[in-house]
Amino acid sequence: MKYPKLRELREAIKALIVGPYTSKFPFKPHQPFDAFRGRPKFYEDECVGCTACAQVCPAQAIEWTDDLKRKKRILNVRWDICIFCGQCEANCLSVTGIRLSRDFDLATLKREDLFQTIEKDLVLCESCREVIAPYDQIIWVANKIRSLLFSNTSLMLAFLEDKGFLSEESPGISDPTLRADRFRLLCPACRRKAIYKS
Ligand code: SF4
Ligand code: SF4
Structure with a gap:
């Protein structure tokens, strides 16, 4: 007959006292730890629209276009192709324009739940x-x-x-x-001209 090793015995006794390590998700909401890298979100009031985050994004999950007719810059972060590396947050010009949240549950049936769009007024x-x-x-x-x-x-x-x-409206050149x-x-x-x- 084989006897359990001491280490396993200690783990078994510990589990009886402090309970199992695994969480009860999805029956109870799971709380990720503080440094968890989840869904990145734009903070519109703090973002200045410089596009630095789009340029450093290795997955090209941040897209931007300029609508010259409406004088708007449109920035879009796509969570379906984001790899949660945190480069956008680390290189944000305004520091707090985009931040990774602790939101990890991205499952959805609606395409519009998979991106966030913000707009910035442009100087032409x-x-x-x-x-x-x-x-x-x-x-x-x-x-x-x-x-x-x-x-x-x-x-x-x-x-x-x-x-x-x-x-006053500019009279032009x-x-x-x-x-x-x-x-x-x-x-x-x-x-220059x-x-x-x-
Ligand atoms: S976390 Fe990484 S992959 Fe996701 S948007 Fe930011 S830079 Fe791109
Ligand atoms: S989130 Fe930061 S880096 Fe990205 S456009 Fe806004 S200010 Fe620039």
Whole structure:
């Protein structure tokens, strides 16, 4: 007859006293530990729309497009292809724009439950209508560089527009370009042209 080893005997007695290690999920909600990497979620008020998270995502689970007609940047995180690596959270420009939750139960029959979409207002060049940056990103930069903001015309104008100090609709760029056009919201390429031509 074989006797149980001491270690197994100790485990058996421990299980009798403290109960089994396994959880009662799905009959009782399971609480993952604090550092668990679950569904990443955008926090719209804290995200500035810079797309850094999309660029570092190894699974390409974060997609973004610019809708120039609506002047919106659309960011989309797809939980069906996310690998929960946490790179988006670790490299987020605003630090708290996207965070991994402890939400692990992704089972669903509805496609719309498998992604989250947020939108950011865009600043466009007054001349060529190219995207300069989202307003929130410009405000983020403005808060970092403070008074140095006034050394960059486009940053300053976008900041003042966002704060409601520039309410008038822009008259657009003059043709031929005038010296005054250098004080418009322009992308770097159009600003160079305006400087050379005026
Ligand atoms: S956790 Fe990883 S895979 Fe998922 S969205 Fe973030 S970077 Fe992409
Ligand atoms: S602020 Fe963070 S969450 Fe928002 S787009 Fe940039 S990196 Fe992504």
